[in-house]
Amino acid sequence: MWAALAGGVGGAKLARGLMALTPVNIADLRIIVNTGDDFTLHGLHISPDIDTVLYTLGGIANPQTGWGIAGDTTKVLDQLTTLGEDPWFWLGDRDLATHLLRTRALSAGDGLAKVTADLARRLGIPAWVRIMPMSDDVVSTEIQTPDGWLPFQEYFVRRRHADPVSDVRFAGLARARPLPAALEAMRSAEVVVFCPSNPIVSIGPILALPGMRDALAHRQAGRRRIAVSPIIQGQALKGPADRMLEGLGYEVSALGVARLYVGLVDDFVLDSADADLAPAVAQLGMRPHVLPTIMTDAAASLALAQAIAQVVQA
Numbered sequence: 001m002w003a004a005l006a007g008g009v010g011g012a013k014l015a016r017g018l019m020a021l022t023p024v025n026i027a028d029l030r031i032i033v034n035t036g037d038d039f040t041l042h043g044l045h046i047s048p049d050i051d052t053v054l055y056t057l058g059g060i061a062n063p064q065t066g067w068g069i070a071g072d073t074t075k076v077l078d079q080l081t082t083l084g085e086d087p088w089f090w091l092g093d094r095d096l097a098t099h100l101l102r103t104r105a106l107s108a109g110d111g112l113a114k115v116t117a118d119l120a121r122r123l124g125i126p127a128w129v130r131i132m133p134m135s136d137d138v139v140s141t142e143i144q145t146p147d148g149w150l151p152f153q154e155y156f157v158r159r160r161h162a163d164p165v166s167d168v169r170f171a172g173l174a175r176a177r178p179l180p181a182a183l184e185a186m187r188s189a190e191v192v193v194f195c196p197s198n199p200i201v202s203i204g205p206i207l208a209l210p211g212m213r214d215a216l217a218h219r220q221a222g223r224r225r226i227a228v229s230p231i232i233q234g235q236a237l238k239g240p241a242d243r244m245l246e247g248l249g250y251e252v253s254a255l256g257v258a259r260l261y262v263g264l265v266d267d268f269v270l271d272s273a274d275a276d277l278a279p280a281v282a283q284l285g286m287r288p289h290v291l292p293t294i295m296t297d298a299a300a301s302l303a304l305a306q307a308i309a310q311v312v313q314a
């Protein structure tokens with residue numbers, strides 16, 4: 001069994017490559033997804049990162065954005081505007097079906113893990129690829145800006161991640177428990193892959209759940225934990241990961257990301273453009289691997305997943 005830790009777009013791109021290695025090279029893949037971005041809008045429970053992973057692995061994601069459903073329309077949003085609303089969060093008409101089903105099931109008492117597994121099955125994702133939330137409990141990422149603490153989507157979508165970030169916190173963490181299957185995967189997976197997701201607000205909440213770091217740190221000998229850098233040449237390909245690292249006082253580079261994962265990973269994948277950072281990564285006690293990591297399409301995702309499989313089997 002392999003486990004992957006993922007946020008949204010960057011995570012889903014590598015997850016799709018790993019899925020392409022199942023069930024032949026990887027018998028059983030568990031993808032543990034950040035839910036710190038989850039929020040309620042129009043009474044609907046929205047799980048942006050889970051949806052990005054579901055749509056990408058279900059083969060229906062919008063290839064331009066990496067999120068949302070390909071070819072989706074916005075009739076509902078248009079009518080909300082006509083009715084005088086300010087629809088700041090993009091909700092496609094087809095996308096709404098996911099939020100309706102999820103909200104109905106949660107209201108009926110199902111946990112988010114069960115709801116997610118059910119959506120994955122309905123989207124035709126094979127049973128040996130299990131997409132799961134990091135927790136069934138509510139954990140909400142909040143961002144500190146010069147205007148105070150903001151809920152994550154307020155910062156990320158409404159204010160277009162333009163504010164400087166001075167701190168990040170995960171509300172609800174003290175009462176939250178990781179999903180038992182996710183914790184078990186951290187302990188027993190042959191390979192744990194940290195996808196190239198935002199280390200602060202995508203991987204960060206997963207690692208912050210009680211017990212997750214311990215489960216990762218105290219794994220049996222011979223098992224491999226490998227991370228892929230989302231930062232290439234000092235920049236995020238998309239989104240605020242670079243500015244967040246800077247705001248929180250970390251070095252804005254793949255090396256800065258590697259430092260966040262000291263003690264948690266054995267291997268670290270740097271993009272070919274960052275080959276010069278490999279010796280510094282090695283000094284952190286990780287094996288550096290320099291590979292092309294930009295996943296422009298499914299073939300590139302598969303190539304990176306295959307390269308990772310070679311690294312861990314070498």
Ligand code: GDP
Pocket residue numbers: 006007008009010011012013049052196197198201202228229230231232235236237238239241242271293294295296
């Ligand atoms: P979000 O939840 O949609 O913001 O997505 P993630 O947290 O999963 O991923 C965001 C990060 O993915 C950004 O920091 C990007 O730099 C990184 N990213 C996106 N696409 C790629 C890619 O093809 N290769 C690599 N190495 N990183 C990527």
Ligand code: CA
Pocket residue numbers: 007008037048049202
């Ligand atoms: Ca996200």
